[in-house]
Amino acid sequence: MRLGTAEHHDGAAVVVRVSDAEAVVLPGYHDVSDAIAEPGWRDAAADALRGGDRVPISELSWLPPVRRPGKVLCVALNNSSNADRIMRGPSTPAMFVKPSSSLVGHRRPIVVKEKYGRVHPEPELTVVIGRGGSDIPVDDALGHVFGYTIINDLTSPTMRDDDTFHYRAIHPDPGSADGIRYVDSWVSYPARYKGADTFGPLGPWVVTADEIPDPHALRITCVHDGRLVTEDSTANLRFSVAEVVSFASGYLTLEPGDLIAMGTALKRSAKGGAVQNVDLARQGGVIEVTIEGIGTLSNPVERR
Amino acid sequence: MRLGTAEHHDGAAVVVRVSDAEAVVLPGYHDVSDAIAEPGWRDAAADALRGGDRVPISELSWLPPVRRPGKVLCVALNNSSNADRIMRGPSTPAMFVKPSSSLVGHRRPIVVKEKYGRVHPEPELTVVIGRGGSDIPVDDALGHVFGYTIINDLTSPTMRDDDTFHYRAIHPDPGSADGIRYVDSWVSYPARYKGADTFGPLGPWVVTADEIPDPHALRITCVHDGRLVTEDSTANLRFSVAEVVSFASGYLTLEPGDLIAMGTALKRSAKGGAVQNVDLARQGGVIEVTIEGIGTLSNPVERR
Numbered sequence: 001m002r003l004g005t006a007e008h009h010d011g012a013a014v015v016v017r018v019s020d021a022e023a024v025v026l027p028g029y030h031d032v033s034d035a036i037a038e039p040g041w042r043d044a045a046a047d048a049l050r051g052g053d054r055v056p057i058s059e060l061s062w063l064p065p066v067r068r069p070g071k072v073l074c075v076a077l078n079n080s081s082n083a084d085r086i087m088r089g090p091s092t093p094a095m096f097v098k099p100s101s102s103l104v105g106h107r108r109p110i111v112v113k114e115k116y117g118r119v120h121p122e123p124e125l126t127v128v129i130g131r132g133g134s135d136i137p138v139d140d141a142l143g144h145v146f147g148y149t150i151i152n153d154l155t156s157p158t159m160r161d162d163d164t165f166h167y168r169a170i171h172p173d174p175g176s177a178d179g180i181r182y183v184d185s186w187v188s189y190p191a192r193y194k195g196a197d198t199f200g201p202l203g204p205w206v207v208t209a210d211e212i213p214d215p216h217a218l219r220i221t222c223v224h225d226g227r228l229v230t231e232d233s234t235a236n237l238r239f240s241v242a243e244v245v246s247f248a249s250g251y252l253t254l255e256p257g258d259l260i261a262m263g264t265a266l267k268r269s270a271k272g273g274a275v276q277n278v279d280l281a282r283q284g285g286v287i288e289v290t291i292e293g294i295g296t297l298s299n300p301v302e303r304r
Numbered sequence: 305m306r307l308g309t310a311e312h313h314d315g316a317a318v319v320v321r322v323s324d325a326e327a328v329v330l331p332g333y334h335d336v337s338d339a340i341a342e343p344g345w346r347d348a349a350a351d352a353l354r355g356g357d358r359v360p361i362s363e364l365s366w367l368p369p370v371r372r373p374g375k376v377l378c379v380a381l382n383n384s385s386n387a388d389r390i391m392r393g394p395s396t397p398a399m400f401v402k403p404s405s406s407l408v409g410h411r412r413p414i415v416v417k418e419k420y421g422r423v424h425p426e427p428e429l430t431v432v433i434g435r436g437g438s439d440i441p442v443d444d445a446l447g448h449v450f451g452y453t454i455i456n457d458l459t460s461p462t463m464r465d466d467d468t469f470h471y472r473a474i475h476p477d478p479g480s481a482d483g484i485r486y487v488d489s490w491v492s493y494p495a496r497y498k499g500a501d502t503f504g505p506l507g508p509w510v511v512t513a514d515e516i517p518d519p520h521a522l523r524i525t526c527v528h529d530g531r532l533v534t535e536d537s538t539a540n541l542r543f544s545v546a547e548v549v550s551f552a553s554g555y556l557t558l559e560p561g562d563l564i565a566m567g568t569a570l571k572r573s574a575k576g577g578a579v580q581n582v583d584l585a586r587q588g589g590v591i592e593v594t595i596e597g598i599g600t601l602s603n604p605v606e607r608r
Binding site: 068070071073074076077085086087088089090091092094095096097098099100101102113115116118134157160162163164165166167168169170171172177178179180182185186187188189190191192195196197248250251252253255274276277279 | 389395396399401417469472474476484490491496
């Protein structure tokens with residue numbers, strides 16, 4: 001089943017995909033998180049598919065399928081094609097949090113302000129948590145997944161550079177209880193460079209987990225103004241969905257509706273180019289991310 | 305007015321402080337965010353103060369005053385006493401996001417798992433946003449503040465080290481449209497070291513902004529098991545509340561109920577010691593953060 005959230009009358013409604021052209025409204029459900037919270041949604045969806053109001057997909061005004069997740073965890077440096085570039089890299093999944101205020105729906109503009117500097121797309125498989133939990137064993141982890149969707153994890157390398165710092169961190173001095181010593185450290189803070197408004201296009205569909213038997217065998221592409229920028233596979237993800245869900249839940253309790261972006265597929269396509277060559281601030285245009293079996297997320301850039 | 309959120313019957317209720325010993329329940333309000341959303345709360349509070357059910361404060365079972373903020377923005381390296389330690393530091397407020405799942409109420413345990421390594425407290429003034437907005441001018445910024453509270457921005461320097469990486473970032477090659485070049489870079493990811501469960505004790509009270517005419521003249525202390533660790537003043541914050549609210553809103557739309565932690569007050573107290581000398585993983589104990597005019601946030605450590 002494929003579920004989305006779209007504007008409907010004065011509010012929002014969950015829509016269920018019928019075909020490439022049509023969807024039906026799921027009465028009483030206003031956000032995919034309502035379906036996650038209510039196991040009876042499948043019966044309601046079956047009823048809607050039989051007799052519900054059909055809507056042309058082309059006329060939908062899309063919202064992020066989960067508009068206000070408790071958290072959007074994003075895994076960094078999780079692509080095996082990265083290996084040659086890493087001097088000191090993660091030995092466990094490295095994660096940051098993107099705020100829900102950065103999410104936007106399919107076809108909504110990505111707003112790029114001049115002060116952001118360079119901005120590039122990052123196409124990513126995204127896990128939608130169904131059943132929450134802490135300390136989830138790897139073998140149980142996929143049972144906590146409601147479904148999969150697509151995020152374009154927009155990134156400003158200019159703001160990343162601006163928010164990367166070199167300082168002497170205070171550490172305790174092993175020689176005395178109150179003593180301190182300085183340790184040369186680098187630190188970077190992602191709220192702006194990963195979390196600016198519209199830096200999280202999400203959707204359009206959440207595909208339920210039963211339709212994605214192997215989340216690590218999906219072709220993923222990123223196209224800018226019709227030009228293929230990235231052609232990769234989720235097979236290249238270093239830490240798997242089960243490993244990431246399990247690891248993350250050992251530190252941060254996962255809640256229904258939480259999202260986990262699995263990390264950029266950034267292997268360069270045979271056609272050349274890298275996502276970092278796409279500077280949306282300078283070039284504008286339309287960015288499309290497609291994941292096999294999930295759909296295509298497309299957003300125009302609006303420069304301000 | 306001082307507002308908090310506490311367990312009440314099978315749910316939660318907003319409580320209004322009457323005295324050091326007593327509070328009243330504000331009927332119909334279940335989270336301080338309900339008051340933020342409903343300007344009529346002051347009339348309801350006046351009624352409650354006249355005739356509402358009194359509750360001994362000592363019997364309250366506290367929750368975070370805002371349990372599920374849209375985002376918890378945290379400002380890093382924002383204390384002027386830091387200056388001598390910074391080789392390359394922020395020229396604008398540096399920010400990261402803490403997930404709402406990390407928040408816990410006053411008196412709730414801070415759970416420190418053995419795998420976290422070292423964990424230290426960070427006492428911080430926290431802004432509660434009342435009126436949302438984007439691109440808020442500095443001169444208007446304080447008008448968007450509903451009130452102030454306290455966060456203990458718990459930090460694991462061990463996990464920070466584990467999640468700091470050195471790699472060659474891909475940048476476009478200025479010499480060719482599809483070319484790339486590598487730039488030696490450091491990056492760190494805060495989801496674990498700042499966002500683990502219970503790493504965000506918050507409260508107990510939100511003091512409305514009218515009672516804090518100058519948020520930059522407040523004594524702030526951190527006490528571990530009765531020993532004064534930090535004695536500082538919000539006067540030492542480098543970027544002011546108005547500057548941070550304005551700057552942040554130029555990138556991330558602020559929503560009612562959003563929290564902004566203003567950065568650690570970490571000037572060493574005259575009594576010696578630094579917050580980094582307190583290793584809650586090894587020492588356990590109770591951590592208290594007090595901000596003049598706002599209150600005291602106290603949490604015991606539970607080691608697992």
